[in-house]
Amino acid sequence: MPARFFSIDEANAALEVIRPLMDEAQAIRARIMQQRPEIWPALARAAGNGGSPVLSKAIREFDRLNDIVHQILATGAQIKDLSTGLLDFPALRQDREVLLCWKHGEPEVLFWHENDAGFAGRRPISEF
Secondary structure, eight states, X not given: OOSOOOOHHHHXXXXXXXXXXXXXXXXXXXXXXXXXXXXXXXXXXXXXXXXXXXXXXHHHHHHHHHHHHHHHHHTTOEEEETTTTEEEEEEEETTXXXXXXXXXXXXXXOEEEETTTTGGGXXXXXXX
């Protein structure tokens, strides 16, 4: 059972905090993905000679990403896919636990789904 349940309005209000964090997380992810070919050689060299500027930067990026993840989770949202910025908010519909669903880039919570349906089972919020 989740720590709390969200109404649609509460989930949208939480997005005011989450949206800039997810924007930053997506930017960090893009930078990490761009540097990915450089990270492994930097790690190998750093192990032998005490450090690497590329690795130091990557570690700072991962640390910040970790902070962002914890800030998002502290709102009560559930991160389903950080790569695409997919989040769920536990909710109640007709006394059943369901999930309000938001994906990075959407203006607000526009979908919901049953707990076992996942992203493929998203239904319009108008049906909530």
